[in-house]
Amino acid sequence: MTLQRRSLLALAAGAIGPSAAVLASGARAAEAYPDHPLRWIVAYPAAGGSDFLARQLAPQMGKQMGQTIVVDNRPGAAGIIGTEAASKAPGDGYTLLTGDNGAMVFHTALYKSLPYNPADFVPLGFMASFPLILAVNPSAGFTSAAQFLDAVKRNPGKYSYASPGAGSPHHLAMELLKQRTGSFLVHVPYRGTAPAMQDVMSGQVPVMVIDTAAGLAQIRGGKLKALAVMSRHRIPQLPDVPTLSEAGGPALKDFEADAWQGLFAPKGTPPDIAARLSAEMRKAILTPEVKTRLEAFGLEVAPTDGPQLAAFIQKETAFWHALIKERHLTLD
Secondary structure (H helix, E strand, O other): OOHHHHHHHHHHHHHHHHHHHHHHHHHHHHHHHHOEEEEEEEEOOOOHHHHHHHHHHHHHHHHHHHOEEEEEOOOHHHHHHHHHHHHHHOOOOOEEEEEHHHHHHHHHHHHHOOOOOOHHEEEEEEEEEEEEEEEHHHHHHHOOOOHHHHHHHHOOOOEEEOOOOOOOHHHHHHHHHHHHHHOOOOOEOOOOOOHHHHHHHHHOOEEEEHHHHHHHHHHHOOOOOEEEEOOOOOOOOOOOOEEEEHHHHHHHOOOOEEEEEEEEEEEOOOHHHHHHHHHHHHHHHHEEEHHHHHHHOOOEEEEOHHHHHHHHHHHHHHHHHHHHOOOOOOOO
16 A cells, blocks of 8 residues: 555544544434423413423323423513523523414514514424413403404494403404404503403403413303304313304304414524423423313323424414504514
């Protein structure tokens, strides 16, 4: 073998050796994952619906993965603070985020600038949704959704509605209802569901859109009256309450709006780790005891994988951004 030939082989061995070592190291890291606790950021306060979902899933996922998953509440600015914190975390598989239609769809149209971009995240899968309900104070005089819609249409501006906040799924659902029916109600935004619901129950505001997690107990207790659900189909928790599609005639055919929750990881998370996190989430959410608790709380459980969530967000973005633009809605 010539000196030149031996030199080329030595160079090739030198080039291949470190690469193989890096690949082997990466494979060992993937095999060892996770080797320390994970953090699950929830961009809303403790004891809310998003927090409940994460705290039901985190222990089960942790049990499956052999590591603790710590729920980290980072509330503020309609979810922006927590979402930004997650976007700046390393993409190493040790940070998770509950992302909803506000953070991942609405905000990018409602705000001129955000400290994060939905592209900063890897979608891991759709988890569940909170059905939305059109609800009124029982003394407001409305006995059906059809009667309410007729009264609103005939008296533009006479009625107001409460929401947990501008830009919330509840607010956007009512804007969609107004657009589809050509009606006008005055929006009264609150800082959270509890104060909005309190003012509707006390008669300060006649109507609101409320989610199942917050509203079911008040509806069952007679403090609120459910006129219609905003899902495509009736929900098992309120089987006698019609959908808006049933109650509103052709203008509301196939009406659908909800508050959904997806699981995300920071950009750069290795594909094999993202795939594992997605699979562990789906397994956890379909564990019978977990699924039962989520449904009892008012959630519709519908876990998917990451690509399915990505395609869903793309579709949601096109639909809701068009509505936001048409309604001239902004939060700046």
